[in-house]
Amino acid sequence: MNNRKKGLTLILVEGVDEKDPFLKVICHTFPKLKIDYEKEVYTFNTNIYHLYDELVKEYGDENGNLDWEQTDVDLPVLLSREYPELKGFRKVNFKNILLCFDYDCHDPHYSPEKLDAMQKLFSDSSDNGKLYLNYPMLESYCHCDLREKEAFLDLKVKAKELTGEQYKPLAKSYSNLYRIFNIESKLDLSKEEKLREALFDIEYSTEKHQCLSDIRSQVYLSHPEYSQKQLNKFTGKVYSCLFHKTIAYKEKESFLQFRRRTIQTLVQYHQEKALVMIQKETLQEEVDMQKILSAQNELLREKEHIYVINTSLLFLIDFNPRLIEV
Structure with missing residues (x-):
């Protein structure tokens, strides 16, 4: 076994855009996370629905059935086939296991039932892992004008705009966050x-x-x-x-300080939006990812649009709520 010590974090992301620059910037901006970006962040290189299929193949019975609420998944073991440096390690070697994936409702394999099963399976970062879904996709982090909080809290996107070709340019040009x-x-x-x-x-x-x-x-x-x-x-x-086109910077503030304050404000907006969506009243209450998913599935089914929200940002709060205090 390598010199990897119990207590590290393992983060599985959908692709390279999630790893660099999104998580790279967050890890560098908040060193108190103590996440080694180079050694603790891994890419799956395909979407949530393919991960679902991999889990059924690995843990399901001969008929493809899987008890999604009782199955004991060891993600490091599964990933070790692609990443040799993880060979010999199990989930007990990691204090936290996080998964960051896109909702991808435009995908031909989109299935509310599959997403529901995955969200239930990955509900605890200290066990199987915790799943953070981005609605509609990663770029939702920059689909926010920090000068217009109330507008963001009600910001939705139509189903016909949910393909990557349409949504990504829209989100990236919405404010200065992408830059x-x-x-x-x-x-x-x-x-x-x-x-x-x-x-x-x-x-x-x-x-x-x-x-x-x-x-x-x-x-x-x-x-x-x-x-x-x-x-x-x-x-x-x-x-x-x-x-x-972003929040005003302060006198004698460096860019690093400004970027940290910008991300803190951004996380606060997404946290408040999440709590509004599930009708929670105080920021002290934990965000229920299952309820977020249910609300989005219902909105898509009945109104053909979803709320813009990036729940991957919320892992900062799960690690330490003080990290987002401006």
Whole structure:
């Protein structure tokens, strides 16, 4: 057995978009989670309905029947066939097991009954694992304007808009949240560590002219060969990625501090929306994922739309509610 110690976290996500940048940014922004992004996050590389089929194949009887409420699933054992580094490990080696998948009601294999079974099976992060479904998909995290809380609490999307080709561009362009999560790639900073650190650590002024001047100075230090036109263009792009169309940043706040506060506010919005959906009154009450799923299935069946909500964000609260205190 490797040197893996009991008490670590195992996170299974649907695909690479969930792993990078979504979970990567969250893990780096909240180091108190103590999640080793490189070693504890794994991709399944297909959707929730294929995972359902894999579980039936592994744990079902010869007729394909499976007792979804009583079956003891050991996810690390199942994943070890794809990831050799997990060989020899069982779920007891992990303090928390999380699964982050999309609702994917546009998928040909969509089945409310299958989703219900999966949500019941994966209801405890310290046992089989806890399933966090994103409605309609991962990109729901950026389908929110933090300046318009009440609008988000009632935000729905029509069934005909639920395919990835239609929904993803809609969500990504809705506010600046997608840029905030993807700023490294948007600014092509992967090979510019010094510029990245400088831009992230500057204590920005809320006065736009001074803020642009500070950004421009850092860009010039890294790229003295830039022409005035290139400097101005890149400076404007940085400013847009950092602060356009989102909550107001505070005086002398670095981008890292701003991104943490942005995510904290975002999680609070999604938590409040979840509790409204299941008619809970206080933020101290735990979100019942089964009730969220039932409410969404009913809304889709009767009204042909669903609420936009990303429950994967809520794992921050399950880990430690103080993490989202602004």
